[in-house]
Amino acid sequence: MTALDGKTVLLTGASRGIGAVIARSLFQSGATVVGVARDRAKLAHVCQEIGSSGAPSGASSGTSSGPMASTVAAKCYSIAWDLSRSESLSDLIQTVEQTAGPVDILINNAGIERYRAFQDYTLQDLQAVIGVNLLAAMELSRLLLPSMVQRGSGHIVNMASTAAKKGHPFDSAYSASKAGLLMWSDALRQELVGTEVEISTICPGYVDSSGMMADTGIPAPQLAGSISPARVAAAVIKAIEQNQAEVVVSKDVIASTISKLLFATWQFFPRFGDATYRAIGVPQLNQQRIKPAAVELAGSTRMSSRP
Ligand SMILES: NC(=O)c1ccc[n+]([C@@H]2O[C@H](COP(=O)([O-])OP(=O)(O)OC[C@H]3O[C@@H](n4cnc5c(N)ncnc54)[C@H](OP(=O)(O)O)[C@@H]3O)[C@@H](O)[C@H]2O)c1
Structure with a gap:
């Protein structure tokens, strides 16, 4: 148990990415997973894979409900939804609750990034990044908190990044969204004292093999190193089980302690932090990740035809 x-x-x-691995870990820990993203087929595939990996003992079969919901495997539901439509998120919660009952744990893992020099961002870029990474997380939490507080139990996990601890040049909107997520969680945790509702923030470093960094095809700075999606998923499970407030996920405890010490030092000496990032190649690699706007627009147009 x-x-x-x-x-x-x-x-x-x-x-996909880290979320698909977290879904599997949750399921293997005996949780009912309600996965949300825009791509219905990929969500269904994740549920199918989880189902075929074997249900934990005592798992029951789910039933689908709600117009956007599709049940693919025991205790894994998928709901296709665009989280950037913040005004629609109360309908999403209604659909989730009709599908799987009250939500015990919310994991705000969805995220996007757009590599650009700041002056080259469009208003739509800024709205997309802040909308998915920060506003959707806040709004889903706002909608779910009353029921969690009333039931005297609940946990919110926010997937931030080490970009919340030290800004990533040419990815500044993403850094702003993740720093916002981290500091909002920090404030909310203090508000929730005495409610039995917990909140954890996860700050992974560069993730290899799958996920948004791997998708760019440009590797992490060699000196920064990288971690697997499975390591991030394990950190999420541990944060829930041990009610951890804030977790920096690196390859091991020593690397995570060094990272935390560096982040603390850079609070005192921000330009030393800038120089360190230049020395290990953070701005240079991020500049290489900038895609022509037309390529990104083609991707988001394809996605926006989904619900
Ligand atoms: N990969 C890394 O190196 C790294 C490091 C630190 C933190 N993180 C954080 O970890 C989280 C997961 O990242 P990842 O690497 O797994 O990224 P990813 O592979 O690009 O996956 C992003 C997920 O977010 C969903 N999503 C994006 N826009 C959405 C929207 N408008 N509505 C609903 N869902 C949406 C995507 O699904 P659809 O496209 O199907 O909608 C996908 O499932 C993010 O918050 C990211 O910032 C990642």
Whole structure:
């Protein structure tokens, strides 16, 4: 029996990357997973894979409900939804609750980034990054908190990044959204004292093999190193089980301690931090990740035809 056994988890960004790995880990820990993302087929595939990997003992079969919902496997539901439509998120919560019942744990994992020199961002770029990475997380939490507080139990996990600790040049909107997520979580945790609702923020470093960094085809700075999606998923499970407030995910405890010490030092000496990032190649690699706007627009237009 784990802390996740029998819990219902709403997991955003479950269709691929780190989210797909978190979905599997949650399921293996005995949780019912309600995965949300825009790509219905990929979400369904994640649920199918989880189902074929074998249900934990005592798992029951789910039933679908709601116009956007499709049940693919026992205890894994997928709901195709565009989180950038913040005014629609109350309908999403209604659909989730009709599908799987009250949500015990919310994992705000969905995220996007747009590499640009800041002056080259469009208003739509800024709205997209802040909308998915920050506003959707806040709005889903705002909608779910009353029921969690009333039931005297709940956990919110926010997937930030080490970009929340030290800004990433040419990815500044992303850094702003993640720093916002981190500091909002920090404030909310203090508000929630005495409610039995917990909040954890996860700050992974560069993630290899799958996910947004791997998709750019440009490797992490060699000196920064990288971690696997499975390591991030394990950190999420541990944060829930041990009610951790803030976790910097690096390859091991020593690397994570060094990272935290560096972030603290850079609070005192920000230009030393800038010089370190230049020395290890952060701005140079991010500049290489800038895609022509037309390429990104083609991708987002394809996605926006989905619900
Ligand atoms: N990869 C890294 O190196 C790294 C490092 C630190 C932190 N993180 C954070 O970890 C989280 C997961 O990242 P990842 O690397 O797994 O990224 P990813 O592979 O690009 O996956 C992003 C997920 O978010 C979903 N998503 C994006 N826009 C959405 C929208 N408008 N509505 C609904 N869902 C949306 C995507 O699904 P659809 O496209 O199907 O909608 C996908 O499931 C993010 O918050 C990211 O910032 C990643």
